[in-house]
Amino acid sequence: MLRIVNRVVLGVAGLVLLVAGGAVLAVGLGLNPPSWWIHDGPHDVLLDDADRTRWEHHGWWWPTVLAVLAVLVLLALWWLTANLRRHRLTEVLVDTGDGEGALLRGRALEGVLADDATELEGVSHAHVRLTGRRNAPETRVRLLLEPHVDPGTALSHLTTQALTHARNSAGLASLPAEVRMKAVKHRAERVS
Structure with missing residues (x-):
């Protein structure tokens, strides 16, 4: 079961990173991105000031960000301890x-x-x-x-x-x- 979870998580993370990195690299090298893409050209930033601070003044924003980060840290710790645990009886x-x-x-x-x-x-x-x-x-x-x-x-x-x-x-x-x-x-x- 743990091998399947490892392969799925690593495969999805690798695919997301490969697609995002490849798309950013392609736009940075001068290819024209589609209209829905998150940045427009080689001199554009991924998140401008307006995008970064859009939700900052809402009361739910920071608790939601902290809760999501806490869940991600707990999942990463679970994954690490599951992989470090000995599977063979000594x-x-x-x-x-x-x-x-x-x-x-x-x-x-x-x-x-x-x-x-x-x-x-x-x-x-x-x-x-x-x-x-x-x-x-x-x-x-x-x-x-x-x-x-x-x-x-x-x-x-x-x-x-x-x-x-x-x-x-x-x-x-x-x-x-x-x-x-x-x-x-x-x-x-x-x-x-």
Whole structure:
């Protein structure tokens, strides 16, 4: 979801800046702008004194300007914190049975899960990413399957073997997984 928002916001902002900058550059280089354009020629300013001070004497103007700027600052801060937040789980809390617990590096568990998934029959490559909280991790698994493998069988083997092994080893009550599968595309070879 965040990737989609990033792409849309950056795309719209880039398009607006490109069109406005290109139009101002074109008028500055001497092209005749349309009659509705905001300035008339290369020596004209974008906002003259009358345009800048038109609404200044109305009581609603400054509160509206400040409210819009405050909303823009809050949206920019939300966007910044959402992008800086870690999406990968760095450690998992393992129940050791003595009431204390231990911390397991997230990358270690990801590596073991990926190795277990790759050892399954017909799985060419596996990529695992841990998300969620350290006491309730979730996994995102991407499998690259050989063309002859049934996806249902591969999913069944993944859940009954690799994910169950990881869940039991870490002492987790559950280990939800989002699995995406894709078939390997082999290049055609000439047979002589």
